[in-house]
Amino acid sequence: MSDINLRVRRVAVLGAGVMGAQIAAHLANASVEVILFDLPAKEGDPNGVVQKALANLSKLSPSPLATKGKAAEIQAANYEQHLPLLKHCDLVIEAIAERMDWKHDLYRKIVPHLRDDVVLATNTSGLSINALAEALPPERHERFLGVHFFNPPRYMHLCELIPIRRTDPRIVEELEAFLTTVLGKGVVRAKDTPNFIGNRIGVFSMLSVMHHTKRFSLSFDVVDALTGPAIGRPKSATYRTADVVGLDTMAHVIKTMADTLPNDPWKEFFVAPDWLKGLIEKGALGQKAKAGIYMKQDKDILVLDLATQTYKPQTGKVSPDVEAALRIKNPAERFQALRASADPQAQFLWACFRDLFHYTAYHLEEIADNARDVDFAIRWGYGWMHGPFETWQAAGWKTIAAAITAEIAAGETMVDAPLPKWVTDGNRAGVHAAHGSFAPRDNTFRSRSKAPVYKRQLFPDPLIGELPHPGETVFETPDARCWHQGDDIAILSFKTKMNTVSAGVLDAVNRAVDEAERRFKGLVIWQHGEPFSAGADLTGAMAALQANKIADLEAMVDRFQQTSMRIKYSLVPVVAAVRGMALGGGCEFQMHSARTVAALESYIGLVEAGVGLLPAGGGLKELALRANAAAQASSSGDVFPFLQKVFQTVAMATVSGSALEAKELGLLRQSDVVVFNPHELLYVAKSEAKALAETGYRPPATARAVPVAGDVGTATLKMMLVNMLEGRFVSPHDMEIGSRIADTLCGGDIERGQTVDEQWFLDLELKHFVALAQMAKTQERIQHTLTTGKPLRN
Template sequence: MSHKLLVRRAAVLGAGVMGAQIAAHLTNAGVDTVLFDLPAKDGPADGIVLKAIANLGKLSPAPLAGKALAEAITPANYETGLDQLKDCDLIIEAIAERMDWKQDLYKKIAPFVPAHAVLASNTSGLGINTLAEVLPEELRHRFCGVHFFNPPRYMHLAELIPARTTDATVLEGLETFLTTALGKGVVHAKDTPNFIGNRIGVFSILSVIHHTRQFGLGFDEVDALTGPLLGRPKSATYRTSDVVGLDTMAHVIKTMADTLPDDPWHAYFQSPDWLQALIAKGALGQKTGAGIFRKVGKDIVVLDLEKQDYRAADRAAAPEVVEILKLKNPAEKFAKLRESQHPQAQFLWACFRDLFHYSAFHLADIADTARDVDLAIRWGYGWTQGPFESWQAAGWKQVAQWIAEDIAAGKSMAGAALPAWVPERDGVHAAEGSYSPAKNALLPRSSLPVYKRQRFPDPVLGEKFAQGETVFENDGLRMWHDGDGIAVVGFKTKMNTVSDAVLDGLQEAVGRAERDFAGLVIWQHREPFSAGADLAGALGALQAEKLDLFEAMVANFQATSQRIKYSLVPVVAAVRGLALGGGCEFQMHSAKTVAHLESYIGLVEAGVGLLPAGGGLKELAVRASAAAGPGGDVFAELKKTFETVAMAKVSNSALNAKELGLLRGTDRIAFNAFELLHIAKAEARGLAEAGYRPPLPARRIAVAGDVGIATFKMLLVNMLEGRFVSEYDFEIAERIATVLCGGNLDRGALVDEEWLLKLERKHFVELAQQEKTQARIAHMLKTGKPLRN
C-alpha cells in the first residue's frame, strides 16, 4: 500500500477561529480549500464563512502567507453546499467542542463523503473512538483525530490520534501530507482526554497556579520566573493564559475535571476563584482588553489577589534566583533550587517536581514514548526542552530520588507513587531511541519514508546526527558534504552575520564546489539564515577612521555576491528565519533560493542609515531592465521594489517576499523547516543535471536615469511633507533612488554591473561617514531597534 494521500481539494467544516485558520494554512500550501459553516440567517447563505474569511486579514500574526490568498478559499454552508464534499480528498472537522454537535454533523455529511476521502476531527480533547461510533462502517477506517495547535500556520505541532478502527495506511498518508505539505511535526497520541500536549501543558499551568498561591507569589513575579529564564516563551504562564483566553482555559480545565475522574491529581482540575471571577466580569484576557494583565495607557497592570484590584506589574525574579537559573550545569541548578530557602526557588522546584511526577505517572497511558511527550511540549508550547529532557539533563536518578522523598513527605501535589520503571532507569532518551513503558525498551524514530527527507530532525536530548564530512572550515564557516555530490556551507558567526572570514570562506567554497562538486547549498544549522553584515566590525573600522579598510570590506562583499552569481556550478540558498541585508543579497545572487514559508527577508540597511551595497541594488536594477525588455519602461519595474528598500520592509512570509520583489517568482517555498536542506539539495542537483551554466555577464542594463531619480524624489517629498519619513530618511532614500536608476545618466542609457556596483560603494561609504548613520548603527547594536534621527 502507498504512503501517499493525494490531496487535490480539501474541506474544513467550521469557520470559527481554528477552522478558518486551518483553511488559511491549507491555502498557503496550495491546496484548493472549501470552508463550511451554518447557513446565515439573513443576507447571503454563505455569510458566516464570508465574514470569517474577511476576518483572516485582520488577525495577527497573519494566518495567510499572502493577502490575495483569501480569495482562493471557497465559502460553503451545510444546507446548500454539501455536494462540494464529493470532490474532496481530505475533510477536517473543526466545529465547537461538543460531542453531540460533532456527531450530528457526521451523520449529516456521511452520504456526501467520497469513498477514498479521509475524515479527521481537529478536536482538542474529545474521544476519537466515541466520535467514530456514529460513522457508517465504510468510513470508520478513514477517520482519525488531527489536533492542530493555535495558530496553525506557526505552531509546528500536529497531534495524530488514531481510533481503534483507523487503517494504518490512512494514518501514514495523512502523516506524510501533514509533514511535507503543511510543514508540521507529527506526534502520535493515544485517545485520552486532551491528548499529549494539552494534558501535560495544562497540568503544568495548573501546578503553577497551585504553587503561586502556596508560595504567595504575584502573577507578574511568576511570569518573570517561568519565561525565557526557563527556556520558555516570553509570555510565560499567566500572559499566555490571557492570550489563549481565560474562558478557553477554564473550558480545558473543566474538560479535564469531567473526563479524568480517576486521575490522582483530580482535585486540582478546577478553575481558581479569581479565574471564575474574571470570566464572570467578562475580563477574558487579550481579546477583551483585560484579564490577569491589563494595559492602562502605556503601563501594564496586573491583578493582585490580596488587594482584589490591579497594581503595577513590577515584581521581578530575585537576583539570587536568577543566578541559580543561569548556571550552565542542570544538575547543580536543580540541587540549588531545591535547597534554597527563597520562596521563588522553592516555587520553581515544586513546579518542576510535580510536572516530572505527573509526566512519568501518565506516560504509559498517553503516549508511545517519552520522545512524543517532549516534542509535543516543545512544538506545541514553545519550550526549548520537554519535561523528560529537563529531568534527564539534571541527573535522572538523583531527581527521581528527590521526587520520591517529596512524595513520601507529603510535599507533592499527589501521593501516587512514581511508576516502577522510573528508579530502574538512568534516563529515557539515548542515541538508539526513547523509552516506551509499554515495550519496556528504547524505540527508534519512525521509519516512514517521509522522514528520510529530514537530514537533521529536531533532536531530543542524547540524539546525535552525523555532521557530514568537512571539506574545509575557517573562523566564519564550514563546508561539508555527504558524498552525494552536493556540498553544503554554513556560517559559524553569531546570528550567522557576515564577517570577513565568512566572505573569504564563501569565495573559497564556491571555488572548491566548482572543482569537486555538482552544486553548493548555503544552509544554516539553525535560524536565522543571516542577520546581515557584521555591524560591530564595520562600526569599529569607521570609528578608527580606517576608510580604506572599510571600503575594501564593501568591495569584498560585492565580489562574494558576484562569485555566487557567476559560479560554474549552481549555488542554492536555503533560507529560513531572518535573511536581512547581506543575507538577503546572497540569496538574490544565488542560482535559486529555497525559502521556508517562515522567512523574514529584507534589505534593511536604510534602518541603520546605510543602503544595500552587497550587490542588492545592482541586482534590482538588472532585474528591472530585464523585466522591462528592450525599450520598455524600466522605471515602472523599479517602482515595485523602491519602497521595499527605502522603507526597509521585511517580508512576513516567503510568499510575501515574492510580492515585495525580494524573491524571484521561480524560487521555491518549503513548508517544513526540517526538509529545507533536502529540497535545496534536490534543486541544486536538478539544475546540475540539466546542464547548468551561470547567466552571461549583464553588460547592457537599461537604467531609469535622471528622469527616474527626479520622479522618485517627487514621491519622497510627499512622504517628507506628510511626516512619513525624517529628513535623514529622505537623504538615504534619495541615494537609494540614485543607485537604482543608475546615477545621473539619460533615461534608457545602457550600463554594466561594474558601473552599478561602483555607485553602490560610493554612496554606501559616503553614508557610513555621516554622524547620523554611525548613531543609527550604535543604537541598533545596543537596543536591537532602529533609530529614527
C-alpha cells in the first residue's frame, strides 16, 4: 500500500478526441495544469491533431470552457516527441478510443516515462478495468483504476470510479476527493462490470422504451412527450437523447452490451432495432448529421414516420388520461392510476417503469455496492429527477413489488427472471432510509461515505428518506428564513418563487443583518437550491404603475437601494453563496456583499434592460465604483475604458456563462471565490465569513469623492448606441434604456473629473428607473415577462 499522498498539480490527458479534449478543458477550468496528448500530425505542426481539438472546444455548445482563455492554458503534445513530459505529471488520464488492444499498446508505450507515484486512470465507458490492467507491470496496479466522466464533462455531475482488485484503497479515496472538490463531480464507486452503473441502467432504460414503443405502436414524438419532463427527466427524453448521442454510438453501445453480457436474462433485447440500423446505413446519425430520428427544417423540428420513412411535423401529445394521472401529487396514487388505465400511453409508461425496476433490482448486487450509488448514477449521469429505486420506493415498495411479481408470473414483463429475494424479504418498505441505503451483499443499510471530503457537504444531494437537519431558526417569515447550524454564522434563505426579491425579502435581509450584528460573527445568504435569485419581483412594481402610484414605486426602489447598502456596510461580513442564476436584484445583492462564493455554474447578470429598465438596486453604482478603482490602479488613471466594458455588459443584459466569466465581466470581483462542487458552497461561504471575522473585519470606507467620466463619457457611450441603432442591433427603446444606463455610470450631466459620492449614483439610478418605468414600451416588456417568463424586444 502506498504511503505517498496524492497531490495533483499537473495532469496528462491521453487522447484529444471528444471526451479527452473536454476532460482537459474542465481540468483547465479548475486551474489544473494540463498536457493534452495525441498522435503526431502527418503533416505540418506535429501537435496539429491536438491544436485542432483545442480550436474546436470554442465551437461546442454548451461550451466546455468556463472562459475562452482557458483553452490557451492547455499544453499540446504528441506521443512521438513529448512522452518525457509525463514524468512531471501526478495524474494521467487515458481517454483514447474504446479498443482494448489500442489501450494496451499505449500503456506499454507510456510506462517507461511514468513516475513511481503517478496515478494512471482510464476513462473507458465500459471496458473491463481489470482486463486493461493486464498490460501494466504488477507494481503499477496499486495506482491504476477507471475514472468514467460523463459527457459533457463540465456539466454532467457524475463521475464513476472503478478500482481493480489491487488498487490501493487510499488512492481511490484521494482521487475521489480531488474529483469531488477540485472538479466538482458527484463520485460513485462502481464495480468492474460492463458499462458500470450509469450506462448499464440508463441504456437498458432506453432499450426498454424502444421495445415498448413498438409494442404499444407509439410514435417517437409521443414517446418523447411521455419520457421527458412529464416524468422528471430531461427535455431530450429518449429519442432526442439518442440523436444527440449519435445513433451510431447508440448502436455501438447496444452491441457492447450484447457482446459483454451473454448471460444477462435480458440479452435478447440487446439488439439495435431495424429502423435504427436503417438510419445508420443512410448516414442519418442524429444531430451531428443534421438528421436522425428528428430533422430540423428551417425553424421546425420534424420527426421520422416509420410507416412512410419520411419526416413530418410533430403531432404527438400526452393523452388526457396520462396528463390527469401525472398531475396526481401522491406517487403511489399516480402509479395506481397509470396501472389501472386502459389508455395505451398509460400502459406504456407503467411497462417502462416496471421493467426498469425489475432490471435494476435484479442486477443491483452485481453492479453496485448499494442502492444509493445506482440512484445517484442515474440522477447525475442522465439528469433524472429521481433514480429508479427512489421512484419505486415513493410509489409504494410493497405494492409495486407485488405488481411486478404478478406480471412476471403472467408473462407480461420483458423476461421471466424472478425478483431477488431481498426485494420482498421481511417487512421491507424500500431501500433508502435515514440511516443509509440497502446493500444486498450483506443485507445491511450502508451509510454515506465518512471520507473527509464529504464533511464539506453540509447539505449533500438528498435521497428519498433522508431528512437533513434543518438547523435552528432565528426568525422566519412567509418570504425568508434566518437560521444557523449551532455556530456563530447566521444563514438567510429566501422562500419566494425563484427566490425573487420581494418586499418581504427586503425586510428579512435588513432584519437578518441586524440579528447578525447582534448575535453572530457573520451572515451568509444561501439558498437550498437553484437559483440564487431571479431578481426583483416585478409584480409589485407593475401594480404601482397601473395604479399610478409613482411615490410608492420610488419608495420601493429606495428601500431596495438602502437594503443593498445595509449589506455592504454591515458591521459583520455578509457573504453571498451563489449558484445558478443571480439576475438583476440577486446580482446586486451579491455585488454589495463583503465576498461572494459562487459555484462554477453560476449565471450572473444585470438583466433589467430586457424588461425596459435599468439596475436600480445599487448595481450601476457598484460598477462605477469598481471601474474607478480599476482606473486608479492603472497607468493611465482613465476611468472611461473600464466604464465602456461594463456599459456593454449591462446595456446588452449580458449574463455570464460561468462564475469565472462573471469575473471577466466585472460582475464578480477577482477576490471572490469560485467553488466547483455546488454541495460545498455553504461550507466554503461559512468558512469565508469566519475567516473575514477572525481577521478583524470592518466594512469598506464610504465612497465620498469618486471622479466621474461625466457628460463627455455619456456622449461617447451614446455614440456607440447610435451606431448599434443604425445597424439595427438595438431598437429605439433599447437606445433610450442604454442612454440612461450611460448617464448613470458616467455620473450624470456634470463635467468630466468632477467628484461625487455613492448616493449621487443611487439617486441617478432611481431617477432613470422611475422615468423608464412610466414609459409604455417598458410596461409592455414588464407585462410580457410576467405573462410569458420571456423578454420582449420592442
